[in-house]
Amino acid sequence: MKNAPEKHIGTWHGTRASLSFWLKSILTLSLWYWLVHKHNRIELTTRRLMQVRGNVLTRNETSVDLEKISNIVVNKSALGSMLSYGDFVAETAGTDQAEIIFKGLNSPDRLRDTIFDIRDGKLDEVSDV
Secondary structure, three states, rough: OOOOOOOOOOOOOOOOOOOHHHHHHHHHHHHHHOOOHOOOOOOOOEEEEEEEEEOOOOEEEEEEEEEHHEEEEEEEEHHHHHHHHEEEEEEEEOOOOOOEEEEEEEEEHHHHHHHHHHHHOOOOOOOOO
């Protein structure tokens, strides 16, 4: 028996039922939300679409006039359709690249429809979306 080759029998991991696992998970998600998630967004005004990207230390903002948007693409997976999220792409006239790209945006259909409503004059300067 001493000369027999070593065989793998199994693998054991720490349990996810422990309090320390859940505290570490909640702390990690809270830090991620505070450092990254809340600093990445799309803002819409009656004249502009703005994408803000960054974290606690940096910030990058892209702004596009609504009149210059030539195409809006919304891509949703099956899970995204069920949970109401997807990828949003706004392309502008005169460029071969998308100006604003946001992956995993909440309610991208509503944003697209609101942009079209503003451009069509269905929302006036004082209405709040």
